[in-house]
Amino acid sequence: MTAAEPPFAQVRWCVLGRTAGGAVEALDLADGAGSVTLSKEEFPGWIAEREAGGAPRWVWSDTASWLPPLLTAGVRVERCHDLRLSHAILQRSELVRDPAPLRAAVEWEAGATAPAEPTSAPMLFELEDPAESTRSVPHGVDAALAEFARQRAALAAAHAPARLQLLLAAESAGAIVAAELEAAGVPWDAAEHDRLLRETLGPRPATGEKPARMVEVGAEVRAALGDPRASLDSPPKLLRALRAAGVDVGSTSRWELAEHEHPVIAPLLHYKKLARLFTANGWAWIDEWVRDGRYRPVYVPGGVVTGRWASSGGGALQLPRQLRTALRADPGWTLITADVAQLEPRVLAAMAGDRAMAAAGSGTDLYAGVVASGAVATRDEAKIAVLGAMYGSTTGDSGRLVPRLRRSFPAAMRLVDHAAEVGEQGGVVSTWLGRSSPEPGPEWRELQARASLPSATSRDEERARRAAREYGRFTRNFVVQGTAAEWALAWLAELRLRLAEIDPGPVAAPASGPVFERRPHLVFFLHDEIIVHAPVERAEAAAEAVRAAAITAGRRLFGEIPVDFPLDLRISERSGKG
């Protein structure tokens, strides 16, 4: 059992910085001794020694620039404090009473630094065009100490320091997980992927050519249109061709096409499906993103305003379900795939302290519980209503069903309705742990101001109202999506520590790579889903760690409450169905 987040003052902090010459300066805040200077070569070994003897919490500028070289050197760290990510949270958090000092430190408002490329020559590139490279946060030890002092002061005076501290710890742990995921890579069966592509599209075509199956289906579409030269890949041209053939659509999107009956519809939808697979996840994708049996996408922790991760390269967050069968364990290893059933409504029930909604979620299917509560008649209706409540639906089936939830789950509905009201008035809302929403921009404010002027037209008023509602839907969803992201970070953070405690045993180690890969380790994360790669003999232990971490995550955030977070968990060689 991992200990809960200790009080700030009891953590052993060790601040790291880089010198201009590439050496590392380390300052242990606990022992009062001066700083130590380490050469690039000494650095990983020095970190490893300290990790072995009561790991401190490393305070560093940016996990994405510090951790990859350590992982390459075979050194794993237990915990860190990521100054860049913490800065982003604190300078905007409503819980921070005086954000001015943080906001004044504008040098800390920068994107992640790409890890140093050991093989290429990034230095030359930078010298050629320094403005070209993305701005990075400061990496020196003095800048780190100054920023860390600002952050500690902000936390010490914050409204709910324990929550914010948990958030910063979870966010930082997420940054470690992202670096480890990138180092480990997703075990990917390129041959299976290729087989799937051939089966669906035909043999790999020459560069610039379309696969045979796309050509065939395209011909069927043109025949049905009665236009042998119709362009299928340009939406405006396709739209004109469809209308000429008598299909009265306003766009060429799938959902709208599906509503019409015409011989062209079926082959066209088929063509679009093939085109998507070919362009987004075809052979070119394999060439670019899969090497030596590993798919290595790029994650961006904290990349979404709500606190969700984003991705930048490789499209990890859009991997089609269709391709999951190519996600395959190494020989002697297996995959543990787990996702949380209805994470967001469960998080909402917990935040709102809504006993009725908690009761609805007491089984494994919250939507079935909503039906049982009598609010709606079917599971489909329950799903539409619950999603509509969190997204702010006002029309259609969803808008019609939401009011029924208001009667059955008043506390939960009050919470999201209130978040929406605040947003409509241009205010700020916060997640459970204190990540706050951005304020609406100047354009939004002007729109609102113009609508309240005596000279305002009804058009001005309508536009302002629409913009206000739109922002309200954003803040409504922000509190739920953002708190769900916090739960997921806590799950990840807890899980990686538990996995590291599992005795690896006599396993067939991957031939090379970071040491943590010889133990059960995370290989994939997608909002509410994780995949762990584990030696077959350790699959049960790893699965138990996944379950236990989910329970701990709920307790860390919400304490002892009657809301649980049940997992759908499978152990199998391939991640896809079957």
Place this chain on the structure above:
DNA sequence: CAAGGTTGCGCG
């Protein structure tokens, strides 16, 4: 012809 915007679809 490079940059930026739009469309459509993949994921949660």
Place this chain on the structure above:
DNA sequence: AAAGCGCGCAACCTTG
């Protein structure tokens, strides 16, 4: 043109 949130990416198309 998703009724209703948050994203990334490829291709097409316009703009300068």
